[in-house]
Amino acid sequence: MKLKLENVSKVFGDKKAVDNVTTELTSGVYGFLGANGSGKTTLMRMLAAVSMPTSGVISLNGEDISDMGARYRDVLGYLPQHIGFYKSFSVEKFLQYIASLKGLEKREAKERIAELLEMVNLSESKKVKMGKLSGGMKQRVGIAQALLNDPKVLIVDEPTAGLDPKERIRFRNLLAEIASDRIVLLSTHIVSDIEYIAKEILIMKDGRLIQKDTPQNLMKHIASNVWSVDASDAEIPSYQASYKVGNITRRAEGIDLRIISEKKPAPQAVNVPVNLEDLYLYYFDEEVGA
Numbered sequence: 001m002k003l004k005l006e007n008v009s010k011v012f013g014d015k016k017a018v019d020n021v022t023t024e025l026t027s028g029v030y031g032f033l034g035a036n037g038s039g040k041t042t043l044m045r046m047l048a049a050v051s052m053p054t055s056g057v058i059s060l061n062g063e064d065i066s067d068m069g070a071r072y073r074d075v076l077g078y079l080p081q082h083i084g085f086y087k088s089f090s091v092e093k094f095l096q097y098i099a100s101l102k103g104l105e106k107r108e109a110k111e112r113i114a115e116l117l118e119m120v121n122l123s124e125s126k127k128v129k130m131g132k133l134s135g136g137m138k139q140r141v142g143i144a145q146a147l148l149n150d151p152k153v154l155i156v157d158e159p160t161a162g163l164d165p166k167e168r169i170r171f172r173n174l175l176a177e178i179a180s181d182r183i184v185l186l187s188t189h190i191v192s193d194i195e196y197i198a199k200e201i202l203i204m205k206d207g208r209l210i211q212k213d214t215p216q217n218l219m220k221h222i223a224s225n226v227w228s229v230d231a232s233d234a235e236i237p238s239y240q241a242s243y244k245v246g247n248i249t250r251r252a253e254g255i256d257l258r259i260i261s262e263k264k265p266a267p268q269a270v271n272v273p274v275n276l277e278d279l280y281l282y283y284f285d286e287e288v289g290a
């Protein structure tokens with residue numbers, strides 16, 4: 001299984017939302033990191049064949065997905081960032097409805113829905129109306145609908161938003177389990193979502209794919225840029241003004257700042273082992289997700 005992107009771009013007016021992306025995805029989980037507006041959703045929509053590239057080609061096993069039509073949708077599962085639900089449908093009814101849109105046989109759908117409800121821990125709530133579900137429950141229904149047709153390519157856009165930590169772990173394990181013979185692309189702001197399960201991490205910035213590598217290699221690249229610095233309260237603002245400061249840890253013996261910097265930020269600074277949050281901070285200025 002190979003999903004290939006060749007010089008894929010998407011332009012809205014004079015905005016290049018996705019800029020000449022070329023890459024290949026095979027079985028496994030790919031974590032997709034990027035700041036807000038970096039083009040992740042736009043790229044995922046093209047991979048889900050919801051929108052067409054302005055230029056470039058996306059192919060599955062050598063065949064242009066725009067020529068595959070229904071055959072591509074048959075092997076695709078997609079959980080968009082914002083999914084429209086029918087408030088008056090029960091969970092089960094909603095899944096039956098999506099199953100019929102996806103062309104599943106009634107009996108096959110019934111079995112699959114029961115299995116998926118179990119998997120996302122919603123069997124007990126199958127009669128509850130969609131309008132009455134919590135954010136996390138809705139998200140789990142979204143995940144179930146994306147898996148209805150047992151997709152070979154699964155694209156999920158920020159699927160863990162609104163899930164509590166326990167649900168997030170359950171979801172992460174579920175993806176890891178199903179990814180052995182499928183391509184799973186998962187976008188997130190929350191680095192811990194992909195820390196353990198991603199075979200590779202793709203980093204997108206201003207529409208361009210700037211990195212694609214294993215988490216270990218990406219962390220190795222920045223090993224000399226992550227520092228721990230002893231500081232006093234009074235010094236914190238000046239470090240923050242000059243450097244990317246991650247965690248600030250207060251200890252009995254003083255304050256420890258985690259700093260991302262190519263040059264040594266202070267004489268007492270020492271290099272420390274890198275984690276994925278450092279990677280996020282290195283590439284993006286904004287705050288690291290929860």
Ligand SMILES: Nc1ncnc2c1ncn2[C@@H]1O[C@H](COP(=O)(O)OP(=O)(O)OP(=O)(O)O)[C@@H](O)[C@H]1O
Pocket residue numbers: 012015016017034035036037038039040041042043081
């Ligand atoms: N339909 C559209 N029309 C015009 N501009 C768009 C459209 N869709 C996206 N954009 C712009 O393209 C850029 C990339 O947006 P996109 O939603 O793909 O980013 P993202 O990385 O998914 O961000 P987020 O994490 O906030 O969803 C943004 O500047 C956005 O404003």
